[in-house]
Amino acid sequence: MSESIKQLDISIMGREFRVACPTDEEATLLQAVQLLDTRMHEIRAAGKVIGIEKIAIMTAxxxxxxxxxxxxxxxxxxxxxxxxxxxxxxxxxxxxxxQTELF
Structure with a gap:
């Protein structure tokens, strides 16, 4: 049974992305987006890291x-x-x- 895939538009740090997601995992993905966005904003607000890529790396x-x-x-x-x-x-x-090399 194949899962249906949905395209979602998400926003992280004000940047828009389109991602594919199995329909039954949409709620979890949206929670992950919210958590990531919140954490990235916290790091930016602390003022010690500048630049979206550095913020993303530090958050990760x-x-x-x-x-x-x-x-x-x-x-x-x-x-x-x-x-x-x-x-x-x-x-x-x-x-x-x-084992595959044996044959």
């Missing part, structure tokens, strides 16, 4: 750091778990690559 760095250091109830470190999953995926990909 800050949000990525928050993501990697987030812990959920029960003490699960999401960032650590994600890094383990990434490492396992790399290991699996390497093993599968060796």
């Amino acid at each position: 760095l800050n949000m990525t750091h928050e993501f990697l250091s987030t812990k959920v109830e029960g003490g699960f470190d999401i960032g650590r778990i994600q890094r383990k999953i990434d490492h396992m995926n790399s290991t699996i990909d390497a093993v599968l690559q060796e």
